[in-house]
Amino acid sequence: METAAENEAGTQETMADYSRELEASFRKIGEGEIISGTVISVNEEEVILDLNYFAQGIIKAEDMSNDPKFNILEEVKIGSVIEATVIKTDDGAGNIQLSCKEAKDILSWDILKQYLNDEKEISVKVSEVVNSGVIAYAEGIRGFIPASQLSLSYVEDLEPWMNRQLTVKVITVDEEKKKLVLSAKAVEKQKAETEINHKISMLVPGTVLEGTVESLMPYGAFIALADGLSGLVHISQISSKRIKKPSEVLAVGDKVKVKVLGTNDHKISLSIKAVEEDSRPDEMEEKEAAEYSSNEEIGTSLGDLFKKLKL
Structure with a gap:
């Protein structure tokens, strides 16, 4: 059984709802105003909106979108909230005639400007192939994608x-x-740069890699490495000898070994000189080798072997 408190709460809620509906029914809606409503019915010809008003809103199918591929039954769902511009406050049948297209022409440009500022990624569908590019609609606005902006690789056939x-x-x-x-x-491009930067971040300074000289500049040589990476060997890191220009000791296409010096700012610094220096014996090793060569007699006869044996 419902208690007195519950009954009172229910009555207050009903009165509040009635008050809101009454207030909404007295508000004035003018032509050119952008209003929102909830979809309560949709068919091939029109969408009907509940505007929380004494009259319903009607949007004809042709006033829903500029996109010729727009399918009213697939893209409009009951319960969705739609913003539209008031075309007529009375369409002759007591309904308010609305246009989604006109509202989008006003609102969509602001949304698209925000997408531009935020560098936001959005999903679109190509609806038409035209000269030198394709057409796709974003926020109901006809957009052009030049052939040069379709892919990182060259696009010749648009079909x-x-x-x-x-x-x-x-x-x-x-x-x-x-x-x-x-x-x-x-x-x-952004995706490729992210992948490259990840690969660069995985390189450990001190690692020795093999690469190919891909270009020579006055200040150094660019080396092509595995996984699509590329690094710079500064002219000071090309050779232990002093050189005026990289072409004195390197040519495009040369295979070289390089040591990773660093990966700051997603740039790979390399050294050929460091690899050469690592491969040389140090001074102590050279000295010991020299002493052994000058003081020891190396023989292969059986007599030489017995001389060194202590019985």
Whole structure:
């Protein structure tokens, strides 16, 4: 049985709900205003919204999105909250006519600008192939992805990219010119840089590696290493001899052994000179070898062996 306290609480809650509904029913909605509502019905022709108002909101299918691939039944769900612009306060049937497209034209550019500032990655689907690139919609706005921004590798044939889902970054937003440019290449580049930086961080200073001279500069030589890595041997670390330019002792394509000196700022510092110095015997070893060579007589006869035996 319900107690008096529970009954009182229920009555207060009902009164509060009624008060909110009454207040909402008296608020004024004007044309051009952006309002939000909850989807209560959706079919191929329209979406019906509960606006917490005495009238319902109606969005025609053609006013939902600028994207020609937009599917109202797949992308609009009951219970979803939608923002839309008021087109008419009375569509002739007592409903408020709304447009999602107009609201997105106002709100989406601000969202896209924020994506640009945050360098946020977003998912889009290629909907059209055009000259020198493809089209994909982001936040309901038509965006262009140039062929040069589709991948790190060169893209010649655009047709295979049709309907492909891509992760992109916003690289240009110009609301005044209605210009939106997206890039999948920027995402790939960042991913590749992260992988390379991880590999560099795993290198231990002092490790000796093999590499190939890939280019020569006045200040040193760049060495191609395994796993797509590359490091610099400064001119002072190329040879124990003093040289004026790297080409005096190195040529592009030479195979060399290098020692890792450091990996600061994701850059690999290498030394050829250090490997050469490590491979030389030290002064004590050279001295002992010299003494042994000058003082010891090395014989192979049986007599020489018996001379050194103490019986």
